[in-house]
Amino acid sequence: MLQISDLQAYYGKSHVLHGVDMRVGEGEIVSLLGRNGSGRSTTAKSIMGMVDCHGSVQWKGKAIQGMEAYEIAHLGIGYVPENRDIFPKLTVHQNLLLGQKRGKKNARWSFEDMYRMFPRLKEREHTEAGVLSGGEQQMLTLCRTLMGDPDLIIIDEPTEGLAPKIVELVAEYLQELRRRGISVLLIEQKLTIAMKISDRCLVMGHGSIVFEGTPDELRADSYVRKEWLEV
DSSP: OEEEEEEEEEETTEEEEEEEEEEEOTTOEEEEEOOTTSSHHHHHHHHTTOSEEEEEEEETTEEOTTSOHHHHHHTTEEEEOTTOOOOTTSBHHHHHHHHSOTTOOSOSOOHHHHHHHOHHHHHTTTSBGGGSOHHHHHHHHHHHHHTTOOSEEEEESTTTTOOHHHHHHHHHHHHHHHHTTOEEEEEESOHHHHHHHOSEEEEEETTEEEEEEOHHHHHHOHHHIIIIIOO
């Protein structure tokens, strides 16, 4: 579905991504791992057209580099940024409503789906999003993106700052996406969740992919973990 070749990205004169090659298949969870500053978030933003980049980014066989972020979203790629970006003065329900795409028929997800997966959001349905806890805001951001019915969802650090119980909930949520045929590109620092749910793991270092393999292969490669992941 998503195929990236020789992706180069820049912030001004700073060269951040150095020839990234990667792919995400249909119904697959791929984790993009690495330390802060390795280029993971820049990769996500490059896919979404939010960073100056060149190379090849193809979605379902169509070149999308150079397109605007909203155009890419309408093609079926959802993006959950690290800073969550909820609308604080709108209620939970209104935030979810904004995630829907106009004219989209036979969407896979409904309000009832969101509230069933995250009952806490149902309890807070008419509450302003700005007063939610960090975990609740993360749930809301994930669900709002899903309301747009993407075929691929890119999620940047969804478990950052969350309690262990909420992390488990997020893991279950991502596995439910896979069961419904949605692909996931998960950007994470925590190896635990990535190892548990991923089909493949990619490790970034200094703007390049330095490892690709299954969770079992990453567990067995102590050099990669020590050199590129462990603090």
